[in-house]
Amino acid sequence: MAVERKFVEDRVRKLRVKEWMAQEVRNAGFGGVDITRTPLGTQITLFVERPGLVIGKGGRRIRMLTEKLKEFGIENPQVSVDEIENPEFNAKLMASLLARALERGWYFRKAGYRFLYRIMEAGAKGCEIEISGKLTGERARTEKFVAGTMVHTGEPIYTAVRVGYDVAIKKLGVLGVKVRIIPPDAELPDEFEVKEPMKAETEIETEAKEPTEAKEDEEAKEPEKTEKTEKPEIKESEEVEEEKVEKVEERKEAESEAKKDVETKTEAKAEAKAETRAEKVDAKTEEKSSAEEAAE
Helix, strand or coil, X not given: CHHHHHHHHHHHHHHHHHHHHHHXXXXXXXXXXXXXXXXXXXXXXXXXXXXXXXXXXXXXXXXXXXXXXXXXXXXXXXXXXXXCCCHHHCHHHHHHXXXXXXXXXXXXXXXXXXXXHHHHHCCCCEEEEXXXXXXXXXXXXXXXXXXXXXXXXXXXXXXXXXXXXXXXXXXXXXXXXXXXXXXXXXXXXXXXXXXXCCXXXXXXXXXHCCCHHHHHHHHHHHHHHHHHHHHHHHHHXXXXXXXXXXXXXXXXXXXXXXXXXXXXXXXXXXXXXXXXXXXXXXXXXXXXXXXXXXXX
């Protein structure tokens, strides 16, 4: 029984360390802890949203954590802090943040939908949030917020679904928060991918055994084709040059006609001006003669 007791004691010690860590680092966004034994000691890795709050100024807080871990009977603890890359896909972190929001006075329905939309907008395949306790009165009840696809049975609940749990302490009582998330990279049993069919072995063999005669015929036909293609190219080039010459001549004729039209218009304007001037001179002479006659 000594071996069994040792295993039980180790698991109980790890559970106590996890619960204590969750309470100590809750303000930094606790997302989980990994405890592994090594020949040099015990490696403890904390996953948080804001590592700076865990490390502290000059590493003061992380040294304090390592000293307190020795009280749990852990030999030579080595604490390291890692930042969570995608916090929206960490169920433990989302449950902790939701519980803190409820403790600050958020209405449970507003908080549930806010975190649900945040997780789904990040690209999750599915999300389910459960808030249970005295939500609106003295009688406890459970409220669910669901979006996307969610699995509740079979092997995928262990391989594809991430589960996180936390507690919010309020004046009326305790509220339990449970978050289930299916990340975008999870493979569900109802998803499949259609692949292109592979070529049969017989087809591959026939393609490999093609006679070389066909290749020689093609090589012999190629020079004939090139000769045939060269002739129409020469004809096409001659036709193109003739069309260019015709277009140039047409442009010259159009320009000469335009010049003639401009000259005729200018001559007509000059004649009209001369006529108007002559008429004005005649009118003035008539006025002078009439004025002289009147004076006599």
